[in-house]
Amino acid sequence: MTAFTVGVSRDFLDAQDRNVWGDICLDRLTEAGHSWEYLPRVVDAFTPEDLAPYDGVIFAAPAVTANSFRDGTPRPRVLARFGVGYDTVDLDGCTAHDVAVTITPDGARRPVATAALTMLLAVLGNVAVKDRLVREHRWAERDQHMGLGLSGITVGLIGVGNTGSDLVGLLAPFGVRVLGHDPFCPPERARALHVELVSREELAARSDAVVVMAALTPATRHLVDHAFLAAMRSTAVLINVARGPIVDEIALVDALRAGRIRAAGLDVFATEPPTSGIELLPNVTLAPHALAWTSEMSRGNGGSCVQAILDVAEGRVPAHVVNRDVLERPGFQARLAAALP
Structure with missing residues (x-):
């Protein structure tokens, strides 16, 4: 040696x-x-x-x-x-x-999957809003910010690789239905994970929560765009802990401002720190690309x-x-x- x-x-x-x-x-x-x-x-x-x-x-x-x-x-x-x-x-x-x-996929897969679950629970439970209510002495407003339960909802994963698969395991106790969009995921692997593979458009339309878990490639850049966001349910939430440019951030700002989706949780951004104005919106929960750290x-x-x-x-x-x-x-x-x- x-x-x-x-x-x-x-x-x-x-x-x-x-x-x-x-x-x-x-x-x-x-x-x-x-x-x-x-x-x-x-x-x-x-x-x-x-x-x-x-x-x-x-x-x-x-x-x-x-x-x-x-x-x-x-x-x-x-x-x-x-x-x-x-x-x-x-x-x-x-x-x-x-x-x-x-x-280092083996080192990152569980921490990133845990970060995705953490952000999903925080967004569904309106944790950031409720934190502000206490800090700003607005306790009486707490009944205006009812959260959404995770149990029984449909979660759509963009990316069902190593980290996405780990998230599927973490979600299992909640009894969620999991959809997946991943052209590289073999059908037999998806079946073993109890993930239903669907098209990008179907995932947007059927999911209560969309979680981005894919790698950034030319094919995934702006995969979540105006059309994808327009197809999502108005009650749905979007979570991204993967790479910022997978989501068209300007399109996401427009969707959040217009109430076309309920909320978002982001640990990654198109530019870091963000410059799109998304950090100013009340219906988004943010972390500085460090949630899995x-x-x-x-x-x-x-x-x-x-x-x-x-x-x-x-x-x-x-x-x-x-x-x-x-x-x-x-x-x-x-x-x-x-x-x-």
């Missing part, structure tokens, strides 16, 4: 240089004989100079672009993304430079990133490589084999 030098993006640290995520399992690198350090500066996007000192990089916020690599400049063998989204990563550029990119997610995502680094350092293909084409490239195969004794 070759001893690796591992870089950790500096956005993990607060102003006092404390890791805001707590324990992300970096001690496992030390125990395995590897060295690690935080990158010397906070960056929006990696440059070749940022990446050159490291065999592997664990990162959260920085983007990986076409300008992150330069021919003739050393580059990592693996970039381990702390999270499941990779829309800010130029996968083709990474593949062309024989760099594997990994994500828990100690459970810290350990799960951190452990998955560290394992990806250890796998490459020991000559193994790591789990959850998203640019799978890189595995067939002779250059990557040679870089992976170089780690072997």
Whole structure:
């Protein structure tokens, strides 16, 4: 095994240089004989100079672009993304430079599913409104904000992958009917989950609550648009804990203002922080893209990133490589084999 030098993006640290995520399992690198350090500066996007000192990089916020690599400049063998989204990563550029990119679906799936259930319960129960009633000494108005029960309603999931499937399990005790729209979900898997696969249009029309659980891709961008929102029931709610651009936020603002849907709960936005005015509406519950940020997610995502680094350092293909084409490239195969004794 070759001893690796591992870089950790500096956005993990607060102003006092404390890791805001707590324990992300970096001690496992030390125990395995590897060295690690935080990158010397906070960056929006990696440059070749940022990446050159490291065999592997664990990162959260920085983007990986076409300008992150330069021919003739050393580059990592693996970039381990702390999270499941990779829309800010130029996968083709990474593949062309024989760099594997990994994500952490196993670490994020339960925390994100729990966040979705938390937001759904908060919106149905008007928790944000009732919180304001107490803070603003408006106790007498509490009977004007009756909530909706979760038991027995129809929940429509946009995305029935790993995280969506976990949410199905969390919803089971409430006796809900679950619809799903996911062109990649095999029918037999849906049947095993007791999820009825339907079209996008049918899901909008039949659901009491729509929960977005999909990845952001060109096909899912603005999947929830004016037409989708117009097809929803006026009593229905929309929850998004996945990626902001899956929902056309301007269309959602219009629907909420006009009362075409009852309410929304958002942990993600088209731009972050939001600029659409949605944060000013009374019938929306908001979180700052942090609802799933828990100690459970810290350990799960951190452990998955560290394992990806250890796998490459020991000559193994790591789990959850998203640019799978890189595995067939002779250059990557040679870089992976170089780690072997």
